[in-house]
Amino acid sequence: MFSLNLIVSLLAVGSFACDDCYGPRSDAAHVRHVRRMQPDAQGATASPRAPLEWGQLNFLHTTDTHGWLAGHIKEHNYGADWGDYVSFTRHMKHKAGNLGVDLLLIDTGDLHDGNGLSDASTPNGAISNPIFENVDYDLLAIGNHELYVTEVAYETFNQFSKVYGDRYVTSNVQIINPATGHFEYIGSKYRYFTTDHGLRVMAFGVLYDFTGNSNVSKVIKARDLVKESWFFDAVNYPQPIDLFIVLGHNPVRTTASTSTIGTIYSTIRRLRPNVPIQAFGGHTHIRDFVVYDSISTGLESGRYCETLGWASVSGINSSTFKGNQKPRGVPNPTRKAVKVSNATSTGIPSPSTSAASNLVYSRRYLDWNRLTFEYHATGSQESTFDYHSGQRVTAEITKDRKQLNLTALYGCAPETYCQSCRPFLADGNIFGLLQTALAATVVNESRADVPRLIIINTGTIRFDLVKGPFTFDDSFIVSPFYDAFQFIPNVPYSIASQVLGVLNAGPYQKRSQNFKSWDLEPRDFNFNAPLIPSDACTAPDDIAHTHRLIRPRTNEPLTRNLRSRQSPALTPGYTTTDDFGTDGDDTPHSRIPYYPQPNDVQANASFPATGVPETVDLVFLDFIGPRYVIPALNKLGGNYSEADVSYYVDKSFTTNSYLPAYAERFWQAGVPNCPVGQGVGFGS
Secondary structure (H helix, E strand, O other), X not given: OOOOOOOOOOOOOOOOOHHHHOOOXXXXXXXXXXXXXXXXXXXXXXXXXXXXXXXXXXXXXXXXXOOOOOOOOOOHHHOOOHHHHHHHHHHHHHHHHHHOOEEEEEEOOOOOXXXXXXXXXXXXXXXXXXXXXXXXXXXXXXXHHHOOOHHHHHHHHHHHHHHHHHHEEOOXXXXXXXXXXXXXXXXXXXXXXXXXXXXXXEEEEOOOOOOOOOOOEEEOOHHHHOOOHHHHHHHOOOOOOOEEEEEOOOOOOOOOOOOOHHHHHHHHHHHOOOOOEEEEEOOOOOEEEEEEEOOEEEEEEOOOOOEEEEEEEEOOOOOOOOOOOOOOOOOOOOEOOOOOOXXXXXXXXXXXXXXXXXXXXXXXEEXXXXXXXXXXXXXXXXXXXXXXXXXXXXXXXXXXXXHOOOOOEEEEEOOOEEOOOOOOOOOOEHHHHHHHHHHHHOOOXXXXXXXXXXXXXXXXXXXXXXXXXXXXXXXXXXOOOOOEEEEEEEEEHHHHHHHHHHHHHOOOOOOOOOOOHHHOOHHHHOOOOOOOOOOOOOOOOOOOOOOOOOOOOOOOOOOOOOOOOOOOOOEEEOOOOEOOEOOOEOOOEEEOOOOOOOOEEEEEEOOOOOOOOOEEEEEEEOOOHHHHHHHHHHHOOOOOOHHHOEEOOOOOXXXXXXXXXXXXXXXXXXXXXXXXXXXXXXXX
């Protein structure tokens, strides 16, 4: 097995011990519904609206978890951790067996980049992947975040794929095997299997046409994949196929710019016009359900352990199925695969199957919390919910978070700052906070009195900053990238002051544009740990984990006036519209407003009390300088090149550094007992 060299940068012990970083909470404001989850997590207060509809074949789907296996510590709706999910899957598998139906667990990739549990180790995912592997998935697919960096790609090939064997399906992703020097598939090309109750399934795992992978891996474009002889042979497999499953890190809505699901669907449908197709996607971080034709649908299940997707189908014709088409004692799916929403489009011409369909479907998007899991699990009682395996995983996450110093405290965020729930620069909008923090912390001491404009792209912010403890973990969650600050000195203010407008009128600033992915360093993908607070806890230098080898097996707002039983009013959360309408969200919520944000935000510092300066230091990120800022300057009449650019502060001080630095200076009120807010959307 590939040897993991786990390097965790940990500093000296201080007064804020890990467990003490989160102070007492007001029980009146925050109901702790359960005892499991992480010890500092918030309990949900809003219940699911109704039991799930169980069919002949059922699915639980995760995607884009990005390391959030501890759950959302400061958010009520998403407080469950991976141990809770382990217990939930055990309950649901047991329930499926009692009902005489099949339940498949599916994941569609992106396991890293976005949370300290996955990103505070080297290589990325070295600690979080073994935790993830405690779920006995039936089918998995690879994400683009498993391929950016060579050492992560090889960890995926040498360890993760070996845990799941032929269930890890990477139909269009290959890697150079160091032992042979030749490309081979990271996982299996396809999986043909029979479910516990006799359904015969052919599965393909297809990543979108990703081009940012390191040069040790290869992503075969979908249009080329469907021409390969092995793919043709698998679609026309000599054994009977009752259902095709197309899973992948790939948007299920084929009108999405990156989606290649339509190419796979159309090819299968042309060759096998009467066999149902079920797709599972990801990458766009949304909840979505798509109808392709009368016997084909697709499900996408959000991001960041906020959403657990559910789908069920009955009516699949199979001579070998030995279970129940309509299990008793539970609701059953009733909907034909017919779009009810005119606001959505698949981009695929209308049904291209001649099959007379008896298939009926359901779909649901579950909030990721203990209250939801308990409600839908067998017994629905806290005292009977936890399996020992789930409790062990929860304890392991708690231990790892301590050892990684993820609860080490920088300061207390005085309110919640969101990316898009408030208008740009309004109170509670995170980019107003960034203006203040950048001006206060991005300072070249030798030029501190020189007026400066500091421009960063809004894409450096990956998630909201929730009121409460601002920790080492939050530094990964909110601003994970390691972009350094460069500058051009003494730029005429008349030109510099117009740069922001040019940038915001231009294209979105993508990281993958115009540079070679194999030139990336680990720092470009959040693999270097930032400075931990000076009062951080002590932790070991290395944390060892064992990948659990699983034995291979042979075989928009709601319109109805809904209220939860425990909550007198709807709480803010997801309100989804898809091809089946607006009733897919398992827990009814009020809508969180969405406001568009510009490409870039600018901070001003050391300006004169009156008037404007003649010249300024124009400070910007190394990520946007050569490709965006210099062209903007020259468009405005300047004459600048990369030769005029140098680092404004030491390049170790990055976009991952300035918010922790600001918190240590200005957010000390309430430390160490930081009050936790209600979360995103409250009061907006």
